[in-house]
Amino acid sequence: MRSPQPHRSGGDTQQHFQSTVSVQKLKRFNSLILVFRFAAFCFSLASAVFMLTNSRGSDSLHWYNFDAFRYVVAANAIVAIYSLFEMAASVWEISRNATLFPEICQVWFDFGHDQVFAYLLLSANTAGTELARTLKDTCTDNKAFCVQSDIAIVLGFAGNWTRMSKEASNGDHNSAAKAPPTPSPLRFSKFFQSNMRILITGGAGFIGSHLVDRLMENEKNEVIVADNYFTGSKDNLKKWIGHPRFELIRHDVTEPLLVEVDQIYHLACPASPIFYKYNPVKTIKTNVIGTLNMLGLAKRVGARILLTSTSEVYGDPLIHPQNESYWGNVNPIGVRSCYDEGKRVAETLMFDYHRQHGIEIRIARIFNTYGPRMNIDDGRVVSNFIAQAIRNEPLTVQAPGTQTRSFCYVSDMVSKKLSGALNDGRRFKLS
Template identity: 65%
Template sequence: MRQYNPSQRILVTGGAGFLGSHLCERLIARGHDVLCVDNFFTGTKQNVAHLLGNPHFELMRHDVTFPLFVEVDQIYNLACPASPVHYQHDPVQTTKTSVHGAINMLGLAKRLGAKIFQASTSEVYGDPSVHPQPEAYWGHVNPIGLRSCYDEGKRCAETLFFDYHRQHQLQIKVARIFNTYGPRMHPNDGRVVSNFIVQALKGEDITIYGDGQQTRSFCYVSDLIDGILRLMATGADFTGPVNLGNPDEFTMRQLAELVIQITGSRSQLVFRPLPADDPRQRRPDIRLATDRLGWSPSVALRDGLQLTVAYFDRLLACASITPDEAHSG
């Protein structure tokens, strides 16, 4: 017999962002009432415009570095710029978003007795000396580099979550999210998938940093959201952190060549110096997610890229709308 699952009131911070908007959709489809909170620094109203008329959806402009007073049953904390271009734009604010945002959302969860999810990141592993990266690996992070505002901010947020769990018996769930891609990525966020696709569709040279042999693993957004929901549904005995990502590993050159093939572009590859502290390899060990969540990604890179290319193709095809204007909110 199917278990009865009553509707819940759910807060999603960063809900108008790439991942947050997909999460809001899935939660509403499950019959929940969703309060989407975003300050629209990287998130956009366009990402959730199709939900605005839904009676189960509410949108609020708010910055999580300030306290929020609402009544909800669950909290998903996704608020934080996640691409180097955006999180390095105002590094102090990035750290504040991770740390003060976590404090404010944990305080809210404590007051309400609500279960709370933290969107952590594979960046907590830094430039790893262990490959692939298991959850037990403590990382290799530069605490004073250009990426530190994000890397160390997320590490501190994890510390806060586990201290609230130990000190206040708060129900927490922490996921370390690896590279994720799909529709609604910002076209100018500096991430490799969006960069390569936009450059290929415009017929521009595709920029590869380094020699192109550094590796990443790419998880399609629908797979990632499924993993998040499975984690949130686990019992109080399982907190994480748990890696969520696709364990298939590709070099930057392989990704660029696949994008060129899918788009039919005549773009050429050009190589530039590798940015400081850029990891040489990144691949999740997902055995814990498979064992405890019954989760593993199912969308192959080629299939996911085809869907993502179609999204960017439609975006760029709007003759009177530039990518910046389309995402200006």
């Protein structure tokens, strides 16, 4: 089971995007497990107690004179005690939104061992049933333990059934997410502390270059920028060119990229309407094939990956402000669809790679960002207004004139939201 990182800070109460199973989903799932564990506990305990408290019957025979019945008591008592421990673990997990063990052990703890206990109960209760059947003819009122044994066996089978049902519920959860791919062995070396190698696609662009500046401040970071310079520019990165921890590659993300990195910030895509509408087919390719290529890379090298998505995944939203549970109102055939739908597919790919291959993902839906290094002819409203104001021209307000936007200054976007997003397990919201 892939689970969210324990909330170390415990204080992040915002609604978020996140890389893994949502906290609510985890809570629901752990609650379901708790119910199964409680049921198994009740049935097994009742079965064992039924046998142990059996003191009726004055004849010389008693249940403990028969191996099979002793086996029934022992198996049910073991399962009851173990279920008690499991229930305590469940309660702890639900209260902390966390899992008790590392991922691999957790899968075993949640499901793997259920079969062992289920078969223990099954074999014990089957043996008990066989014996009860043999004794049937000889069972009289004086041998009331036979009846109680039957009831205990039935309860034991019920315990077995709950364990098997819990195991069956694993299917859905297993598909929720796989364990992430293993990062490079150097990550865990005691002797060699490599730098964090970070790939930024679209790193020569407006937001990307600010992200480079921010990540280069940390001397433990090596930054590789891949950009095809369609809307980005080497000028944005000139202070880093030649720096030993920096590398700039002219590369189009629609082609595969073979690099060894620990983190990927996938920003590559024109973001301004006039640029993404210029070559819509290319825009879709960048979003779909480019994201596939980056996810393939993340899978191969075990890197975490962040996709910068957009507020445009909401299309022409019908609710304001948009929260993450809103799925949007998007025109699939409009002139902006290449970008809107492209980013939506990119988000889908991110989550499918996460669920299918365990890739650790982050998605940032960026709203309207402005600041230094924005192209003067970027076409977005802030740069347009500033350019028009400088030229003493009237400001153009496009129809209908009632539209609203959430604006964010680029350094806030980068320092508060993007740059740390791949370093911890916390989730985050962008607006």
